[in-house]
Amino acid sequence: MAELRQDIVTGCWVAVATERALRPTDFRKPVVSTAPSMDPAECPFCPGNERSTPLEVLAVRPEGSEPDTPGWQVRVFPNKYPAFESCEVCEPGTKLFPRQSAEGSHEVIVHSPDHEASLATMAVEEVELVLRVYRHRYDANCADPQIAYVQLILNHGRESGASLEHSHSQLFGVPLVPPLIRQELEGAERFERENGSCVFCSIIEAELEAGARVIASNETFVVIAPFASMFPFEVWILPREHQPSYGMIRDEQLGGFAEMVRFVLGRYREEFDDPPINYFIHSAPCGGGEYPFFHWHMEVVPRLTNLGSFELGTHMTINIVTPETATLTLGTDTLS
Amino acid sequence: MAELRQDIVTGCWVAVATERALRPTDFRKPVVSTAPSMDPAECPFCPGNERSTPLEVLAVRPEGSEPDTPGWQVRVFPNKYPAFESCEVCEPGTKLFPRQSAEGSHEVIVHSPDHEASLATMAVEEVELVLRVYRHRYDANCADPQIAYVQLILNHGRESGASLEHSHSQLFGVPLVPPLIRQELEGAERFERENGSCVFCSIIEAELEAGARVIASNETFVVIAPFASMFPFEVWILPREHQPSYGMIRDEQLGGFAEMVRFVLGRYREEFDDPPINYFIHSAPCGGGEYPFFHWHMEVVPRLTNLGSFELGTHMTINIVTPETATLTLGTDTLS
Numbered sequence: 001m002a003e004l005r006q007d008i009v010t011g012c013w014v015a016v017a018t019e020r021a022l023r024p025t026d027f028r029k030p031v032v033s034t035a036p037s038m039d040p041a042e043c044p045f046c047p048g049n050e051r052s053t054p055l056e057v058l059a060v061r062p063e064g065s066e067p068d069t070p071g072w073q074v075r076v077f078p079n080k081y082p083a084f085e086s087c088e089v090c091e092p093g094t095k096l097f098p099r100q101s102a103e104g105s106h107e108v109i110v111h112s113p114d115h116e117a118s119l120a121t122m123a124v125e126e127v128e129l130v131l132r133v134y135r136h137r138y139d140a141n142c143a144d145p146q147i148a149y150v151q152l153i154l155n156h157g158r159e160s161g162a163s164l165e166h167s168h169s170q171l172f173g174v175p176l177v178p179p180l181i182r183q184e185l186e187g188a189e190r191f192e193r194e195n196g197s198c199v200f201c202s203i204i205e206a207e208l209e210a211g212a213r214v215i216a217s218n219e220t221f222v223v224i225a226p227f228a229s230m231f232p233f234e235v236w237i238l239p240r241e242h243q244p245s246y247g248m249i250r251d252e253q254l255g256g257f258a259e260m261v262r263f264v265l266g267r268y269r270e271e272f273d274d275p276p277i278n279y280f281i282h283s284a285p286c287g288g289g290e291y292p293f294f295h296w297h298m299e300v301v302p303r304l305t306n307l308g309s310f311e312l313g314t315h316m317t318i319n320i321v322t323p324e325t326a327t328l329t330l331g332t333d334t335l336s
Numbered sequence: 337m338a339e340l341r342q343d344i345v346t347g348c349w350v351a352v353a354t355e356r357a358l359r360p361t362d363f364r365k366p367v368v369s370t371a372p373s374m375d376p377a378e379c380p381f382c383p384g385n386e387r388s389t390p391l392e393v394l395a396v397r398p399e400g401s402e403p404d405t406p407g408w409q410v411r412v413f414p415n416k417y418p419a420f421e422s423c424e425v426c427e428p429g430t431k432l433f434p435r436q437s438a439e440g441s442h443e444v445i446v447h448s449p450d451h452e453a454s455l456a457t458m459a460v461e462e463v464e465l466v467l468r469v470y471r472h473r474y475d476a477n478c479a480d481p482q483i484a485y486v487q488l489i490l491n492h493g494r495e496s497g498a499s500l501e502h503s504h505s506q507l508f509g510v511p512l513v514p515p516l517i518r519q520e521l522e523g524a525e526r527f528e529r530e531n532g533s534c535v536f537c538s539i540i541e542a543e544l545e546a547g548a549r550v551i552a553s554n555e556t557f558v559v560i561a562p563f564a565s566m567f568p569f570e571v572w573i574l575p576r577e578h579q580p581s582y583g584m585i586r587d588e589q590l591g592g593f594a595e596m597v598r599f600v601l602g603r604y605r606e607e608f609d610d611p612p613i614n615y616f617i618h619s620a621p622c623g624g625g626e627y628p629f630f631h632w633h634m635e636v637v638p639r640l641t642n643l644g645s646f647e648l649g650t651h652m653t654i655n656i657v658t659p660e661t662a663t664l665t666l667g668t669d670t671l672s
Contacts, residue, residue: 002418002419002420002421002422002437002438003426003427003435003436003437003438004435004436004437004438004511004512005433005434005435006429006434006435008431008432008433008434011515012515013512013514015419015420015438016438017417017418017419017420017421017438081353081355082338082353082355083338083351083353083646083654084338084351084353085338085353086338090339091339093342095344096344096535096538096539096542096563097341097344097542097563097564098341098342098344099339099340099341099342100339100340101338101339101340102338102339102340102351102352102353151646151649151650153644153645153646153649154645155644155645158642159642160642160644160645161641161642161643161644161645161646161647162644170645170646172646174650174652175340176340176349178349178650178651178652179347179348179650179651179652180649180650180651181650195431199432202432203432206432206433227432227433228433278644278645278648278649279645280645280646280648280649280650282649299649301648305497306494306495306496306497307497307643308489308491308496308497308498308614309489309490309491309496309497309506309614309615309616310419310487310489310497310506310508310616311497312614312616312637313487313489313516313614313616313618313635314487314510314514314515314516314517314616315514315515315516315651316510316514316515318419
């Protein structure tokens with residue numbers, strides 16, 4: 001079976017070629033991380049080593065406890081090696097070679113003082129606290145006039161891009177709206193214009209009715225294997241309520257979001273023996289009011305296969321697992 | 337130093353953040369391939385095992401020798417696990433979930449009968465023969481009315497997506513023009529409309545004049561580290577002559593192209609101890625006559641860092657090596 005499926009939001013087509021899964025080399029367990037398990041005494045993200053990182057910008061810690069000392073539950077500080085910061089002396093760009101200063105921000109959000117903790121095994125309330133901190137940092141960074149878009153991400157495992165094993169997320173304050181976000185915005189705006197409804201709300205409704213790609217759901221969130229999944233076992237976690245921006249998530253939704261995030265990461269961990277995982281939250285650009293047609297969501301990808309030249313060179317992917325199969329593997333009917 | 341650079345062709349911005357290269361974990365030698373070195377007796381791409389593959393569609397072999405028997409120098413056959421093939425019974429798409437049959441082709445081009453050979457170490461004449469076979473298969477596939485775009489690629493090494501170690505390329509006959517190609521076509525067309533010249537010809541001219549990003553050149557080809565390189569040590573190999581499509585490469589250019597391909601792959605091998613490598617040829621869609629503004633070229637990427645959530649989730653990258661540094665590392669003045 002080989003078919004092409006189109007993501008109605010981005011317009012991108014994916015080749016679904018399940019026979020390729022028969023190749024003997026697929027789904028080999030990813031190489032065990034070559035990162036030597038770090039001694040917590042050396043880990044810059046562990047309590048007691050707060051001086052190894054830049055000064056914290058936020059920490060959930062007992063009232064009256066000193067910043068940059070132990071006692072915190074979640075801790076946020078600027079990345080020591082930032083991807084975005086202003087260049088003091090910027091060379092001017094030219095017509096052929098445009099360039100500008102990489103204004104912006106880059107923060108690290110450490111999920112727990114426990115070096116061995118992971119979002120898949122922490123209590124739902126602990127995950128909820130992390131997601132609450134996300135919202136705080138999302139809002140704080142969006143308020144910076146130099147930042148056009150805030151990208152929250154998780155890299156779990158060396159092959160996913162993580163450079164330190166102590167569980168953490170990252171926030172990028174980007175001075176422009178990145179290409180994939182632009183594509184989603186354009187697709188969502190076009191759909192709304194042509195159909196008078198949000199494309200994500202429409203997808204949620206259609207998927208809940210059909211059921212074949214619904215992995216889990218609770219009162220506030222729905223977890224689906226997207227129709228045009230680019231990667232095997234890709235999952236989207238969507239709020240049932242229409243909200244353009246992650247900054248708009250309400251207190252009453254945080255618990256339901258935490259439950260779904262923990263559920264998905266837990267299922268990957270069980271099914272694929274703690275694989276490398278990427279997730280990222282797609283949200284409206286800062287100043288969400290101008291993007292009423294958008295609907296924030298989290299996309300989650302276990303890194304089970306290697307990206308090759310076809311993917312790098314075309315931005316199409318060849319997916320060897322249908323989302324319907326992924327749903328049968330990962331799914332449960334409902335959690336609540 | 338952190339700056340944003342824009343690729344004038346695709347319009348994509350890249351964050352160049354060289355301080356991130358100071359992180360202790362970057363440029364760790366990629367994990368040694370987990371592929372057990374395959375016994376040539378078992379290798380489906382080795383001479384004597386021709387019956388393990390689909391029937392050959394082309395082979396460079398002594399006149400009179402039987403197809404699908406040993407004696408060939410380069411051999412081409414359909415991929416046993418094709419990414420593109422028609423589905424017999426296609427489900428109809430819907431407004432929210434568009435789908436179509438994945439018509440097209442997927443071929444394997446084995447570079448040499450020698451299980452240990454690689455494009456970096458083969459003779460230039462042998463590489464030239466492979467590139468000549470590329471042109472033949474490019475033309476043959478482009479002639480298929482179901483194929484809109486032909487993508488030629490190399491995956492070298494497990495982490496680059498290769499599933500078998502015996503050196504080979506792949507050709508994908510895609511029934512639509514993939515997103516990244518569309519982006520390049522739109523950028524090249526816009527530049528030509530606004531400036532009256534080919535954007536790639538303009539880049540070649542400007543780079544040769546400035547020199548800081550010219551890695552090598554000969555009479556027919558130029559090798560540069562592109563201004564907005566998305567990946568560390570990314571390289572483009574461009575024909576000096578304006579040609580929209582790879583099918584247009586002339587006999588007299590094949591040797592010069594082979595020299596540059598072998599040079600780049602050889603430099604990576606020396607510098608990074610045989611790293612995983614991806615390359616892909618960007619060419620005008622089939623029926624090149626409609627795309628006179630395009631200029632085919634090869635993009636080459638050694639896979640020295642892991643792609644993380646930021647890259648997957650935004651289609652922006654953070655590059656920790658400037659192309660000027662890459663040029664100093666890889667470069668030679670001229671080869672001829």
